[in-house]
Amino acid sequence: MxxxxxxxxxxxxxxxxxxxxxxxxxxxxxxxxxxSLKIAKQIEKGTIYTIPNSYTHEVNSYLKKYINPDLHDxxxxxxxxTEANMxxxxxxxxxxxxxxxxxxxxxxxxxxxxFLKEHPDNKGVPExxxxxxxxxxxxDDNCFEQINSDMSAVIIEPVQGSxxxxxxxxxxxxxxxHCTKKNVLLIFDEVMTGFRLSAKGGAxxxxxxPDIVTYGKVLGGGFPIGAVGARPExxxxxxxxxxxxxxxxxxxxxxxxxxxxxxxxxxxINYENLDFAGKTFRDGLNKxxxxxxxxxxxxxxxxxxxxxxxxxxxxxxxxxxxYESASSQLAFSKRLKYLKVFVNNNGLYHLSMSHTPEIxxxxxxxxxxxxxxxxPIF
Numbered sequence: 450m451x452x453x454x455x456x457x458x459x460x461x462x463x464x465x466x467x468x469x470x471x472x473x474x475x476x477x478x479x480x481x482x483x484x485s486l487k488i489a490k491q492i493e494k495g496t497i498y499t500i501p502n503s504y505t506h507e508v509n510s511y512l513k514k515y516i517n518p519d520l521h522d523x524x525x526x527x528x529x530x531t532e533a534n535m536x537x538x539x540x541x542x543x544x545x546x547x548x549x550x551x552x553x554x555x556x557x558x559x560x561x562x563x564f565l566k567e568h569p570d571n572k573g574v575p576e577x578x579x580x581x582x583x584x585x586x587x588x589d590d591n592c593f594e595q596i597n598s599d600m601s602a603v604i605i606e607p608v609q610g611s612x613x614x615x616x617x618x619x620x621x622x623x624x625x626x627h628c629t630k631k632n633v634l635l636i637f638d639e640v641m642t643g644f645r646l647s648a649k650g651g652a653x654x655x656x657x658x659p660d661i662v663t664y665g666k667v668l669g670g671g672f673p674i675g676a677v678g679a680r681p682e683x684x685x686x687x688x689x690x691x692x693x694x695x696x697x698x699x700x701x702x703x704x705x706x707x708x709x710x711x712x713x714x715x716x717x718i719n720y721e722n723l724d725f726a727g728k729t730f731r732d733g734l735n736k737x738x739x740x741x742x743x744x745x746x747x748x749x750x751x752x753x754x755x756x757x758x759x760x761x762x763x764x765x766x767x768x769x770x771x772y773e774s775a776s777s778q779l780a781f782s783k784r785l786k787y788l789k790v791f792v793n794n795n796g797l798y799h800l801s802m803s804h805t806p807e808i809x810x811x812x813x814x815x816x817x818x819x820x821x822x823x824x825p826i827f
Contacts, residue, residue, distance in 0.1 A: 455479045455803035458791060466791040467812050469798040474641050474753070475666040478717045479803030484670055484707045491703045497695065504702035511709040512678065516649055519658060521684035525677040526697035530640030530665030531559025533675030536691050537661050538602065540679060541634045543689045547601035551633070553587040555611040555766025558604060558638050587612070587765040588620050593627045602634035602661070607642050607651020608750045610797050611766040615750040618655040625657050634683070640665035640675070645799075646751045647720050648712050654751070670704035718802060723752040726800045726809055730754055733813040754798040756781070756816075788815040 456479055459465045468480070478484065505526065513522040525536050538550055538561075550563070558564045563582045565571040583600070585592040587609065596603060607621060608614065628635040637659035643650035644667040652659060660683060664676040673695070678684075695701075711717050727749055734747040734756070744760045757763060758781070759772035778796040785792050790812065792798065804812070 454481045456801055456808060464789065466786070466789045467808060467815070468791050469800070469812070470791060470793040471799045471801050472671060473666065473793065474645055474797070474799040475669060476671055477645055477667045477723075477752075477801055478711075479801050482717065482803075484704070484711065484717070487707060488670060488672065488700065488704045491700055494699070496700050497698045499694070501697065502699045502702060504699060504706045505697045508702055508705045508709060511706070511713065512676075515709070515713050517662065517678055519680070520662070520678045521681045523684065525691045526702070527675040527677075527691070527693050528673045528695045528698075528701070529559070529675045530638075530663065531561055531675070532693065533640065533663040533665055533677050534558045534564075534604065534636075534638055535561050536675075537636050537638075537663050537677045537679075538604065539691075540677065540683065540686060540689055541602035541636065541661060544683050544686045545601055545632075545634065547599065548581055549583060549600045550581060551583050551585050551592075551596055551600050551603035553585050553592070553605055553609070555587050555609050555769075556604075556606050556638070557610055558606075559640075586767070588614075588617060589765065590620075590623065593623070596624075596627055596631055596633060598631045598633065600631070600633045602636050603628055604636040604638055606638045606640075607655055607657070608646065608753060609766065610641055610753070610755070610795065612763065612769060613749045613753045613755050613797075617750075618657075621655050621657045625659075628660075634660040636661040636663065638663050641753070644668055644708065644712060645723075645753065668705050668708060669701050670708045672701040672704045674701040674705060676705075720751070722802065723800065726804050726806075727752045727754055729806065729809050730798065730800065730813065733809070734816060737813075737817050749798070752800040754800065755796055756798070785816065788818065790815050 456468050457465055458468045509523055512524060527533055527536060542548055562574045562578045565574055566579050585595055625635055637652055639650040639662055643664040647653040661679040665674055668674050668676060731747040731749055731754060738745045745756055745758055746760060747754060747756050749755060757769055757773060758777040761772045763769050779794055782792040782794055
């Protein structure tokens with residue numbers, strides 16, 4: 450892919466596609482947006498200093514004042530969501546001196562050793578590392594029997610990419626209550642959901658306060674970033690290493706500053722519009738799937754969506770795997786490329802501010818395979 454603008458991408462042969470991946474969810478405004486031009490000017494001033502830059506202070510202050518006033522006023526910055534989750538787990542273990550981490554089946558927290566047991570490409574991870582993690586059943590009250598005081602922390606995405614849903618609030622509240630009762634830290638992996646579902650991410654949508662939170666993707670405005678925030682008494686844990694050559698580099702931090710200012714000033718990003726786009730997408734497709742008796746459904750939460758290849762209700766990734774053919778997601782993504790829709794192989798549809806109602810309608814028509822009505826909207 451070469452040319453990028455709004456929610457369109459053009460490949461080297463000149464084919465233009467509606468982009469539903471948007472940098473794996475990082476581009477909430479759109480490709481080539483006004484912030485990108487501003488960020489580019491920082492390159493003239495330098496891309497890496499090794500020493501702290503002033504943007505870091507501004508990002509910390511915005512996060513404290515407008516996003517998480519109950520958390521420490523200093524965040525740990527790094528270069529990816531995977532790194533953020535790695536640092537969050539290290540911080541939790543250092544804080545309470547316990548090693549075991551709970552994580553949920555169907556979750557994705559990056560390519561860190563210990564997160565890959567269910568992944569087909571999991572060679573090279575020692576069994577001893579996997580034993581430091583316990584895989585829990587997602588959206589299932591049976592998980593609470595396995596979360597005990599011997600656990601350091603439980604990490605969870607407020608909304609799983611493998612199984613995005615908006616009916617998860619009750620489960621998240623039960624999890625919060627149980628972790629508090631068992632003296633287990635609760636980590637919200639908001640790398641995907643942070644600043645995409647709402648200004649305060651999934652924590653804001655579902656009104657659940659984690660002990661530790663991680664961010665990435667949208668916060669970087671298209672540049673590599675990861676961030677960890679925590680309650681003051683946790684963040685003040687001493688002798689924990691967080692460094693990295695490109696951590697808090699001026700390009701990523703300037704991008705984060707501009708994104709946060711945009712969210713705070715409600716400029717370029719409107720979460721009501723994003724929610725409406727997601728609902729329109731799901732409702733339009735599900736009406737078609739039901740009328741045509743197709744074994745497919747569109748599910749999601751806000752601007753995060755997925756098509757599942759079953760008409761059975763699913764509660765988690767395990768249900769999806771049971772009802773859905775293993776090759777269906779990849780095969781459908783490949784077919785959509787012929788209809789000029791780009792969907793990543795993971796099957797996630799990340800909508801953005803550039804996906805106007807007209808484009809959503811065109812996207813629905815293309816997914817339905819209605820080539821006559823599936824003309825590009827420019």
